[in-house]
Amino acid sequence: MKITEFMKSKKGASGIGTLIVFIAMVLVAAVAASVLINTSGYLQQKAATTGKESTEQVASGxxxxxxxxxxxxxxxxxxxxxxxxxxxxxxxxxxxxxxxxxxxxxxxxxxxxxxxxxxxxxxxxxxxxxxxxxxxxxxxxxxxxxxxxxxxxxxxxxxxxxxxxxxxxxxxxxxxxxxxxxxxxxxxxxxxxxxxxxxxxxxxxxxxxxxxxxxx
Known part of the structure; x- marks a missing residue:
């Protein structure tokens, strides 16, 4: 009986460790996604501004x-x-x-x-x-x-x-x-x-x- 209880508690400890790792991976993925979204938004605005300036430079005169x-x-x-x-x-x-x-x-x-x-x-x-x-x-x-x-x-x-x-x-x-x-x-x-x-x-x-x- 004691052995059974011990095995059950060991499985619980393993599950908590896996959950912690999973949560950590989710947090890392969320931070990475946030960085990528912000960077892509900045690059899009920069590209639009550069394109407009380039068009004006070529067309103007x-x-x-x-x-x-x-x-x-x-x-x-x-x-x-x-x-x-x-x-x-x-x-x-x-x-x-x-x-x-x-x-x-x-x-x-x-x-x-x-x-x-x-x-x-x-x-x-x-x-x-x-x-x-x-x-x-x-x-x-x-x-x-x-x-x-x-x-x-x-x-x-x-x-x-x-x-x-x-x-x-x-x-x-x-x-x-x-x-x-x-x-x-x-x-x-x-x-x-x-x-x-x-x-x-x-x-x-x-x-x-x-x-x-x-x-x-």
Whole structure:
């Protein structure tokens, strides 16, 4: 009888040990599952954010609509580059953009001058003087003339381009660039992120009076 009782108690002790091990395994599995769920959630959010940023980086950028020039004597001394955002582009802050231009001999990199800002909405691209007044006058700065801005996002202090906006990037040549006839000119407007707007043209063989001409 005593032996039977002893065997029964031994089986009970073995069962308790197995139960403890089982509970420990369940707890470890629960902790591991919690870690995996949290990690997968974080990675999913990170992947979504990275994908969105990558899409904006690829889709964003500037497109050049046209390039206008205003001759003075035997050379062009003022240039306006009309730009707008690419289709699907995010907002672009032009105060953080750079404009590089070269005539094959001289090269300049320019930043935005907030004092060289004008609103030219509804103006004649080839005749109205608003494009050609109040512009930046140094080789290190460019101005902005607003052509189309329905939501008012392109301000002097923070010129932000978004869908549907069109502005003219304006520079005054003076004696910095050689824009005499038959000169090959190239450059780009590089936003803070996204694809740049590229310019490439050859100035005409001759200039007639001071009429504004389309270069690209």
């Amino acid at each position: 500037l497109q050049v609509i046209s390039v206008l020039g205003k001759p003075s004597g035997s050379a062009i001394d003022r240039v306006a580059v009309l730009v707008s955002p690419n289709a699907g582009s995010g907002a672009i802050d032009l105060s953080q953009a750079t404009f590089s231009i070269t005539d094959g001999t001289n090269s300049y990199i320019q930043k935005y001058d907030s004092t060289a800002y004008a609103s030219a909405a509804g103006a004649d691209l080839f005749a109205d003087a608003v494009y050609w007044t109040g512009l930046a006058t140094t080789s290190t700065e460019f101005g902005i003339a607003v052509v189309q801005d329905n939501d008012g996002s392109v301000k002097a202090a923070s010129p932000v381009l978004n869908k549907g906006d069109i502005v003219a990037i304006t520079i005054v040549d003076g004696t910095t660039l050689d824009l005499s006839p038959r000169t090959e000119v190239s450059g780009k407007i590089q936003p803070e992120f996204g694809a740049p707007g590229v310019i490439a043209f050859t100035t005409p063989a001759t200039y007639i009076d001071t009429n504004v001409i389309e270069l690209q």
